[in-house]
Amino acid sequence: xxxxxxxxxxxxxxxxxxASTVTISSILLFMIALGLPLFQxxxxxxxxxxxxxxxxxxxxxRPMISGTLWIALPATALSLPLSLGTSFVITSLGxxxxxxxxxxxxxxxxxxxxxxxxxxxxxLLMPLIREGFGGAGMCVLAAVIxxxxxxxxxxxxxxSDSLLSVDPGDxxxxxxxxxxxAQRLLYIIMPxxxxxxxxxxxxxxxxxxxxxxxxxxxxxxxxxxxxxxxEPARTLTAHIALVNAADFNSLEFRSIFTCGIALYLFTTTAxxxxxxxxxxxxxxx
Amino acid sequence: xxxxxxDKIIVNGVSFFYGRNQVLDNIHASFAEGAxxxxxxxSGQGKSTLxxxxxxxxxxIPGARCTGTIRxxxxxxxxxxxxxxxxxxLLRRKVAMIFQEPNPLPMSIAGxxxxxxxxxxxxDKSFIEEKVQKALAQAxxxxxxxxxxxxxxxxxxxxQKQRLCIAxxxxxxxxxxxxxxxxxxxxxxxxxxxxxFLVSLKAKCTLLVVSHYMDQMRRxxxxxxxxxxxxxxxx
Numbered sequence: 001x002x003x004x005x006x007x008x009x010x011x012x013x014x015x016x017x018x019a020s021t022v023t024i025s026s027i028l029l030f031m032i033a034l035g036l037p038l039f040q041x042x043x044x045x046x047x048x049x050x051x052x053x054x055x056x057x058x059x060x061x062r063p064m065i066s067g068t069l070w071i072a073l074p075a076t077a078l079s080l081p082l083s084l085g086t087s088f089v090i091t092s093l094g095x096x097x098x099x100x101x102x103x104x105x106x107x108x109x110x111x112x113x114x115x116x117x118x119x120x121x122x123x124l125l126m127p128l129i130r131e132g133f134g135g136a137g138m139c140v141l142a143a144v145i146x147x148x149x150x151x152x153x154x155x156x157x158x159x160s161d162s163l164l165s166v167d168p169g170d171x172x173x174x175x176x177x178x179x180x181x182a183q184r185l186l187y188i189i190m191p192x193x194x195x196x197x198x199x200x201x202x203x204x205x206x207x208x209x210x211x212x213x214x215x216x217x218x219x220x221x222x223x224x225x226x227x228x229x230x231e232p233a234r235t236l237t238a239h240i241a242l243v244n245a246a247d248f249n250s251l252e253f254r255s256i257f258t259c260g261i262a263l264y265l266f267t268t269t270a271x272x273x274x275x276x277x278x279x280x281x282x283x284x285x
Numbered sequence: 286x287x288x289x290x291x292d293k294i295i296v297n298g299v300s301f302f303y304g305r306n307q308v309l310d311n312i313h314a315s316f317a318e319g320a321x322x323x324x325x326x327x328s329g330q331g332k333s334t335l336x337x338x339x340x341x342x343x344x345x346i347p348g349a350r351c352t353g354t355i356r357x358x359x360x361x362x363x364x365x366x367x368x369x370x371x372x373x374x375l376l377r378r379k380v381a382m383i384f385q386e387p388n389p390l391p392m393s394i395a396g397x398x399x400x401x402x403x404x405x406x407x408x409d410k411s412f413i414e415e416k417v418q419k420a421l422a423q424a425x426x427x428x429x430x431x432x433x434x435x436x437x438x439x440x441x442x443x444x445q446k447q448r449l450c451i452a453x454x455x456x457x458x459x460x461x462x463x464x465x466x467x468x469x470x471x472x473x474x475x476x477x478x479x480x481x482f483l484v485s486l487k488a489k490c491t492l493l494v495v496s497h498y499m500d501q502m503r504r505x506x507x508x509x510x511x512x513x514x515x516x517x518x519x520x
Contacts, residue, residue: 170390176384177378177401179374
């Protein structure tokens, strides 16, 4: 039996799609299976909402969930306007030289190892926070600022690619109708680039939620839910890294899988929510 | 037939360069008010580039350079776009342009029509509606789209899209309309409607039309100019 090229290509892509779906689902099932001993020992609710105190037999990850949200969400929120502005300058508002220079700088930033950002935070930012606001300097604020800078190149590159992919005919039409650069950007380019920009935002948010090293180096790792930006915090990823050395059969070790499930759910929720907003916006246009 | 009228645009010693590549060399010409001037010539000679000089569409092209003088009479005032003595958005509202490929924006028909007015800062809804209806009627399009103004402009036929684009350019009542091969992507019937429409606009504005079709130029133009070997001459 002879298969057409189209059928072969279709089946290869179908296989890839199924493989991705199975892999992603397997990861979730794997985490649930390995975390099962903890779910059997503690109540489901207490794991998600209770405190962490292994000596008392309490393995709640609420402080880590709280720490993750306190760091990842403000960092993404801080990075968004920064990245939007930079991508606007790179794609349309800046002069030729400035665009070239900024583009090169952003691409360079993507290659800098995370640990370097962490060192910069420790040696440059933390003393400033210590002197300006008091305390040890290892706090949510330090992690938020450095994480915002760390994720911004991802957002900028995605935003810039999306903005540049808009049909030049539409931009030219708007220009001929008297739209200045800012109006073209606001009314023509941005609405058309929205879907690509949403993808960039999701990716950056995922990176912020999943980053380990910055929060490990800068946030202080205290196991209690922060109540302000100057308090220390421990994120889910930092917790996984710190508890990783515990005995495999201990419930303490098993808690890292509940952290994994929480991260998985956060990312999935963020993707669905942002896609939903984006689709609603597209329909409105 | 050449109509004797006042000059609307005067071009004096204009040369244009894309980097080191010279496209136009020492162009001299004048374009009469209330007339249709057709510009023709072989492909790649810079006809579209010349047209784009009048509303400064080239100003953001890296490495592009223009020397010489272009003067356009807007109302009672002469402006020199190359000297940028008029804000560019204002110039483009008065010297409107339509392109070879119809380019409705990805929004509704009404949205497309209201867009230039909104850019110009007009906020009065009833005024916008009145202007939109008038411009669509002028483009013989009102009857065809009045029941689907909120539908996407991208669903119109090729000829309707081009008429929408001309109507959209007219909504700001420009004094000059630059048409870059406005019928080349249309069939004969749709092209005929656009030609009639352009002729009907002579009373309101000055038209410069780039075209490859000699029979079309004979039908609609008062004056035909040939752009060849970087120079412009009347034929």
